[in-house]
Amino acid sequence: MKVAVLKGGRSLERQVSLRSGAQIEDALQRLGHETVVIDVGPELVKQVRAAKPDVAFIALHGRDGEDGAVQELLGAIGVPYTGSGPSACIRCADKVLAKHLMRDAGVPTPEFHSFNETAFRELGAAAALTDIERSLGFPLVVKPAGQGSALGIKFARSSEDVPSALLAAFSYDRKLLLERYVKGRDLAVSVLDSEDGSEAVALPVVEAVPRDEDFYDFEARYQIGRTAFVCPAELPQELAAQAQKLALQVYKLLGCKGFARVDLMLEQASGELWVLETNAIPGFTETSLLPQAADAAGIGFDELVSRILLSAPAR
Amino acid sequence: MATDKRTRRARPAAHELVRYEGLFAARTRGMRSSAMREMMALTERPEVISLAGGLPDTSTFAPELYAKLMARVAAESTARALQYGPTGGMAVVMEGIVKVMEAEGTIVDPEDVIVTTGGQQVIDLVCKTLIDPGDVIVAEAPTYPGAVPTFSAYEADVVQIEMDAEGMPIDALEGTLDALAGEGRRPKFIYTIPNFQNPGGVTMSLERRRRLVEVARERELLILEDNPYGLLRYEGDPLPTLYSLDASNARRGGASDLVIYLGTFSKILSPGVRLGWAVAPRPVLEKLNLGKQGADLCSSPVTQLFVAAYLDEQDWMGYIQTLRDLYRKRRDTMLEALSKHFGDQARWTKPQGGLFIWATLPQYIDTTDLLARALESENVAFVPGRAAYMDGRGAASMRLNFAGIREQDIREGIRRIGKVVDEQVGLFGTLTRNGDGS
Numbered sequence: 001m002k003v004a005v006l007k008g009g010r011s012l013e014r015q016v017s018l019r020s021g022a023q024i025e026d027a028l029q030r031l032g033h034e035t036v037v038i039d040v041g042p043e044l045v046k047q048v049r050a051a052k053p054d055v056a057f058i059a060l061h062g063r064d065g066e067d068g069a070v071q072e073l074l075g076a077i078g079v080p081y082t083g084s085g086p087s088a089c090i091r092c093a094d095k096v097l098a099k100h101l102m103r104d105a106g107v108p109t110p111e112f113h114s115f116n117e118t119a120f121r122e123l124g125a126a127a128a129l130t131d132i133e134r135s136l137g138f139p140l141v142v143k144p145a146g147q148g149s150a151l152g153i154k155f156a157r158s159s160e161d162v163p164s165a166l167l168a169a170f171s172y173d174r175k176l177l178l179e180r181y182v183k184g185r186d187l188a189v190s191v192l193d194s195e196d197g198s199e200a201v202a203l204p205v206v207e208a209v210p211r212d213e214d215f216y217d218f219e220a221r222y223q224i225g226r227t228a229f230v231c232p233a234e235l236p237q238e239l240a241a242q243a244q245k246l247a248l249q250v251y252k253l254l255g256c257k258g259f260a261r262v263d264l265m266l267e268q269a270s271g272e273l274w275v276l277e278t279n280a281i282p283g284f285t286e287t288s289l290l291p292q293a294a295d296a297a298g299i300g301f302d303e304l305v306s307r308i309l310l311s312a313p314a315r
Numbered sequence: 316m317a318t319d320k321r322t323r324r325a326r327p328a329a330h331e332l333v334r335y336e337g338l339f340a341a342r343t344r345g346m347r348s349s350a351m352r353e354m355m356a357l358t359e360r361p362e363v364i365s366l367a368g369g370l371p372d373t374s375t376f377a378p379e380l381y382a383k384l385m386a387r388v389a390a391e392s393t394a395r396a397l398q399y400g401p402t403g404g405m406a407v408v409m410e411g412i413v414k415v416m417e418a419e420g421t422i423v424d425p426e427d428v429i430v431t432t433g434g435q436q437v438i439d440l441v442c443k444t445l446i447d448p449g450d451v452i453v454a455e456a457p458t459y460p461g462a463v464p465t466f467s468a469y470e471a472d473v474v475q476i477e478m479d480a481e482g483m484p485i486d487a488l489e490g491t492l493d494a495l496a497g498e499g500r501r502p503k504f505i506y507t508i509p510n511f512q513n514p515g516g517v518t519m520s521l522e523r524r525r526r527l528v529e530v531a532r533e534r535e536l537l538i539l540e541d542n543p544y545g546l547l548r549y550e551g552d553p554l555p556t557l558y559s560l561d562a563s564n565a566r567r568g569g570a571s572d573l574v575i576y577l578g579t580f581s582k583i584l585s586p587g588v589r590l591g592w593a594v595a596p597r598p599v600l601e602k603l604n605l606g607k608q609g610a611d612l613c614s615s616p617v618t619q620l621f622v623a624a625y626l627d628e629q630d631w632m633g634y635i636q637t638l639r640d641l642y643r644k645r646r647d648t649m650l651e652a653l654s655k656h657f658g659d660q661a662r663w664t665k666p667q668g669g670l671f672i673w674a675t676l677p678q679y680i681d682t683t684d685l686l687a688r689a690l691e692s693e694n695v696a697f698v699p700g701r702a703a704y705m706d707g708r709g710a711a712s713m714r715l716n717f718a719g720i721r722e723q724d725i726r727e728g729i730r731r732i733g734k735v736v737d738e739q740v741g742l743f744g745t746l747t748r749n750g751d752g753s
Binding site for chain 2: 010012013014016120125126129151152162164167168170171172
């Protein structure tokens, strides 16, 4: 098969995407496919047309790649691609939309409030902050609505911290959310479609255990050496099964295809599971969680790539 | 079918990486990539005006001259150029180094000099020689961002002293030294960039230089004097180096026994030649030499001979004067642009030389986040202030390079950053409950 690997782009996660793309390209070649690599930019449509691939493997993270824009374009020019379609991408990339959908569907997600810049500029949203702080409690988490990496996520420990945390989040997106902080264990469940796309399967749960003392350092997450990954996570079987069930429910709720990764928290105090967000295109690097989870399920990297590739045209 | 002949090796799976994890030395935990570093990679896009680099402008060096000097190296010393050289450096370069230091009023004995692979290697070798895990280094705040990973790699405990307009306040230094002494700790060395500090842009006053040397002498501490930009002064009178202040003391017999001096050709000639040097007390020099043997045996004889030929036959002070004139104009352009576009909401240093201006915004702005916005919406980049601190401070500041940037790009770059800052300041006003902006 001729496969165009789409990587890079100009999102803040460009570097991770380049590494993901390189891994995927190598795997595709080992699998005997012909590959064309495209660093996504203004020439994307022309380049894809010229390459005439059978399938596009989208290894982009963050803006453009994960928010549905590239999927929309590929659909318009009739090129099959891996992973979720535009609507699911939009639902995953916008954390606020995803959380609303989850809350409406009865999926446990931490309590939150969301605003765009306009709410503050034109509706005096700041006056509601005291009420929000009271209901969410401290510390609370402030996140840009549409940023996939750790960038821009801030913890506010008191009212005084809130305005600058909001400002930081607004540096990445015009919309943000304030969320109740769930103290506990960091879990991720990757979901993978069968090759014919007929059935989705939850892979073993991965736990990210920060090595440094500081819980609040999001940079520590998913960084080799600073975060230890335990896969499968050491959880009672029942709890692991519950996390997988939740992940599958969210995967279907958001309309994901091919693969995705659902991030959850296991709350220390209550023992409850909470879904934070879903990544429509999680990383494919050595230390990324999807390949780790697949590996734990006995699916090697090449097989993972092969399965995702084969499920692509089944849309 | 493979499209190239590169071997498509299977990469290690996650569970195999755990094996490496157990092999890494404990000190590698201090070596980390970061979200900021990932973001800095985006600054290399061609459409981005980047004021982030630490670059001099090498386009001012005539290609014909480069060719001529290399031809001379080839004609006179091909075999030597292609051979290993002495670990401490070639005698011809050391003689050149002595001349360069003399131009700054510092007289040294070539026997006290070691030639290194860039000034950066001096920082590495000094740490390699002096620092055990947990040892204290006293540095300025902010400090050279390039020294931060080196200090981290050697697991030093870096105590940073906030500078003012005259550099490191010596009273604060003494207070810190006393506090450390109270804990039974003594810094292995004090790291300072007295001239046009990177990134702070400030110059240590003569009075403080004298006192720093005195304090170091009283307390028997070493000083690492990093002086890459001393000759790139655009105004004001040159100040003596710490090395010369100590060495000129009659009792020392012309050599300092407490200052390790770091020099480099990177900013006065070319960073591409990768040549720097240290002047150090003999016992330290010997250890640096042994450390260098283990690191790279010797610095490139090719570039050493190139530099020696350059210093021998060319008007190198004339070239430095060309750089001074060019960089002075660019500094003035940046200062003017800052006044126009940053206005009241920021303050910035007015360096008398060097490459950088350090600008500080209101405390509620984190320049790491600001950089994301600046890159995304305005295609402009700078170095976030956190990079110059070991302890997370500096978040509201940024380092701006003026030396390596064309004037029109300086104006446009500062205009764009100013626009993003204005937006953030305006937005912040709406995020506070009383609208008081506090």
